[in-house]
Structures are given as structure tokens and as C-alpha cells.
Amino acid sequence: MTRHACLLLALASTLHAASLWPQFRGPSGQSTAANETIPAEIDTARNLLWQTALPGGASSPVIVGRRAFLTGFADGKLITLGVNLTDGTVAWRHETTPEKLETYMEKLGSPAASTCATDGERVVSYFGSYGLSCFGLDGQLLWEARLPVAQSKDGFGTGTSPIIHDGLVYLLRDEVGPGNGLYAFDIKTGAQVWKRSREEFRVSFGTPVVWDGVLVALGDSRAKGYDLKTGEERWLLRGLAAYPCTTPTPGVDGNLYIATWSPGGSADEPMPTFDDLLKMMDKDGDGRISRAEMAGTPFKDFFDVNDKNHDGYWDRSEWEGNINWMKRGKNAVLAVKPGGHGDITESHVIWNNEKGAPYVASPLYYDGKLFLVKDGGFATLYDAASGKLLYEKQRIGVPGDYYVSPTYVNGRIYLATTKGTLVVLDAKTTDKPTVLSKLDLGEYLAASPAFVDGRIYIRTKEKLFAFGNK
Numbered sequence: 001m002t003r004h005a006c007l008l009l010a011l012a013s014t015l016h017a018a019s020l021w022p023q024f025r026g027p028s029g030q031s032t033a034a035n036e037t038i039p040a041e042i043d044t045a046r047n048l049l050w051q052t053a054l055p056g057g058a059s060s061p062v063i064v065g066r067r068a069f070l071t072g073f074a075d076g077k078l079i080t081l082g083v084n085l086t087d088g089t090v091a092w093r094h095e096t097t098p099e100k101l102e103t104y105m106e107k108l109g110s111p112a113a114s115t116c117a118t119d120g121e122r123v124v125s126y127f128g129s130y131g132l133s134c135f136g137l138d139g140q141l142l143w144e145a146r147l148p149v150a151q152s153k154d155g156f157g158t159g160t161s162p163i164i165h166d167g168l169v170y171l172l173r174d175e176v177g178p179g180n181g182l183y184a185f186d187i188k189t190g191a192q193v194w195k196r197s198r199e200e201f202r203v204s205f206g207t208p209v210v211w212d213g214v215l216v217a218l219g220d221s222r223a224k225g226y227d228l229k230t231g232e233e234r235w236l237l238r239g240l241a242a243y244p245c246t247t248p249t250p251g252v253d254g255n256l257y258i259a260t261w262s263p264g265g266s267a268d269e270p271m272p273t274f275d276d277l278l279k280m281m282d283k284d285g286d287g288r289i290s291r292a293e294m295a296g297t298p299f300k301d302f303f304d305v306n307d308k309n310h311d312g313y314w315d316r317s318e319w320e321g322n323i324n325w326m327k328r329g330k331n332a333v334l335a336v337k338p339g340g341h342g343d344i345t346e347s348h349v350i351w352n353n354e355k356g357a358p359y360v361a362s363p364l365y366y367d368g369k370l371f372l373v374k375d376g377g378f379a380t381l382y383d384a385a386s387g388k389l390l391y392e393k394q395r396i397g398v399p400g401d402y403y404v405s406p407t408y409v410n411g412r413i414y415l416a417t418t419k420g421t422l423v424v425l426d427a428k429t430t431d432k433p434t435v436l437s438k439l440d441l442g443e444y445l446a447a448s449p450a451f452v453d454g455r456i457y458i459r460t461k462e463k464l465f466a467f468g469n470k
Helices: 003-019 274-281 300-306 316-326
Strands: 048-053 062-064 067-074 077-084 090-096 122-127 131-136 141-146 163-165 168-173 181-186 192-196 209-211 214-219 222-227 233-238 256-260 332-336 349-353 364-366 369-374 378-383 389-395 407-409 412-416 421-426 435-440 450-452 455-459 463-468
Touching: 062 450, 067 122, 077 122, 077 131, 090 131, 131 168, 163 209, 214 256, 256 369, 274 316, 300 316, 332 369, 364 407
Parallel strands: none
Antiparallel strands: 048 463, 062 067, 067 077, 077 090, 122 131, 131 141, 163 168, 168 181, 181 192, 209 214, 214 222, 222 233, 256 332, 332 349, 364 369, 369 378, 378 389, 407 412, 412 421, 421 435, 450 455, 455 463
């Protein structure tokens, strides 16, 4: 095992002891709780400990001490909450009314989509419509860092989350507005330590990670590594998807794993031409597509995203501009070795493929393997060291969109559909995905669960569930 891998394991162990589940995707952003003992079958009748109503949102729970911390949105207010782990009661609630709400895609997004982060003493929440707020674990407001209202490309809304490392809060804002940039703030005071312009990037819905002594941030078509203390650029990696929604994964083998997918990013999955769309939806033959004509099609939820001039129609120039943007990138699944400087596209990529690349659910490294789940319910498994495909786009048997990042827990993989079905796979099988159990929670589910002290905490749109052995 490399020295870097040993340090990563030590960091994950320390964070687990101090903060338990401190950020999006858990300790070190690895989405792994290898030693947790979670019930093999999650069932509301046998091992539901409690459930609590929440204001709507999509942020994942973070855990420290005796509480979970989340965000929500209700009645025009942005809400940060502390929830008692013993019984699910709300210990404290802080509300903020923004001067202006960021534009967001109501069906798939939320003004409360960003997951909090904690260093074990404080908890930081982030809203694209407001900025950062830092609280003591008992809810006292310590500081705020106001930022311009986020202007995400095409109005999808904010997806990124803050992380905390070595006394600094890091925040990525790839957007089309004045708040664009990569930021570092002092966790104790909220003072801005540095800001790095990201004007060449316009879209990223993932969260940065710390790996190999740098802060790694994905953006449209590229990734960059930045010095943690100064923000200076250390390296560049080209050849990623144009619309990255995933977060990179640091493997305990010392390598970094990246998987990005966008429509049109592969010759195997071309986007339809505008003429194809007209044949499919242009009922009145006027050469454009209205919202009414799009009803009942897979495109209906993305009408506003592609109606660039907001005239109530899709026209040829709008659609072809969208296709040209997507073609700038390339769908990719790849492994990167540490130690890079400058352009590392050719020098530090160990292997590169595109098979099974996911849209939203981030890649999962465990036991020398890389697991991916794609919308529609298709799983892919790689040998992480060589890039050899162990199985490719195998049906899980549970269709739907998969936005929740898969998590490895003691020989099992936990994942979920946006319709609210939790799926547990056997992580030991390497020829196909093997379903061990399923649970329908009956609500929209895009937040990734937290696994702590033999429990799994699952946040749906308007509830927080705690499952474990009674």
C-alpha cells in the first residue's frame, strides 16, 4: 500500500471517530462504511427506528455526535436543521429569507440541495441563494459568508456541497454569474482565505474532493487540481463530459477515479437531431415545439432548460446549440495516479473507458473494484487496477433514475432510485449485480444516506428515516 493510501486511511479513521459522517459521501468523500453492521434487509416493520417530517430538500444528512444536520426549503425560507438521533426530534432550526431565490428545476432540483459539512465542532450549510452559514452543534450562528445568488447554466439550480479540510471550508461554484469560482474560507472566522477564478468553467454539479494533497474539482470537459493552501493550479486533466454531475472518488489504493456522462458525449449514445424531435412532437407542423406538444414525452421535464429565449418554444437554433455544447465533452470512466503536475491527461491516466459512465450517481471504489450505476437501473463493474470490465450495463431489476451515490457497507452496496426504492446489492458477486433486498420508501429520493453506529439514515424529499437493529 502506498504512503498516500496509508495517510488516506488514517484520515478517514480520524474523521470517522470525530465527525462520523462529516460531508457529502461520508469520510474523505469515499462513500464507504466498510465496518458498519447494518441490517441485511431494511424493512419498515422490523427495523424502522423513527421517521421525522422535514421541510422539502435534497441535501444528504451529515452526522456528528448525537445529531444529524440537514437543510430544507419551505415558505420561501432556507432552513438548516439539527435532528436528534435518539428519537428524530428537531433539536434546532435556523431560517433565512433570501433577497432572491436562485433559478432551479423544480421537479429535479431544490434550493436546499447542498449537503452540510462538519469538522466535529461546527457545521456549515450552503445555499446557492444565500451563501455559507456556520453553526455550533447546538445551533448558535457563528458566522456567515454571503455570496451572489448562484446562476447555474440552464437554470438547473445548485448541486455542489461544501467540504472542510484542515481548518478550511472549500466551495466550488461553476456558474454563469458573478459568484463563479473556487473558494476557501477559514472555518473559525468565515474569512475568505483565497478565491480562484473558474471563468473557463460554466457547469459542475459535483463536489470537490481532497486527494494527493490537492483539491480536485470537475468542470465541463475537464478536471483541475488546486493547491489546498493557496488555490494555485497544480494540474489539468482533459477529456471529460460537458455536463458533469458526479463527484470524483479517492480510492484507498491511492488513485483517483472519475466517471462522467452527458447526453451526446458518446458516438454510441447520440442525441436526436431537431428534425427527429419535430417528427416526434411537432403536432401542428410549425417547425418548433411547444410545451403542450412535449407533454407525455421524456423531454417534458427539460422544457425550460432548452427554451433559451423563454418564448415558450423549442426552436432549431436552441436545440442545435445544446447539442454543440454537449459535443465539447466526452463520456469517460478513468483512473488517475498521484504525483501529477501540469497537463496530466497523457501522463497520469492509468486507464480510460466510457462503458457504464453514470449521469448523477458518483463512482464507488471498494475492494479493488469500481462500481457504477446508470439511469434505467444498469450496473457496471470494473477491476480498478487494470480497468478490465467485470460486467457491463447489467440490469439491476429496479428501473428508474439513480441520483443517490452508491455506498459500500460491509460487503453490500446500497443505492436508490429517485422514486424512493432503496436497493441493496451483494458486493461480493463479480459476474452480475445480485439484489439482496429492496424497500419502497414512497417519496422522491436524491440524497445519499449516512451510515453510522449500525444505523442507516435516509433523507427523502420531506422525511428523515432511521433504520437499525431494535
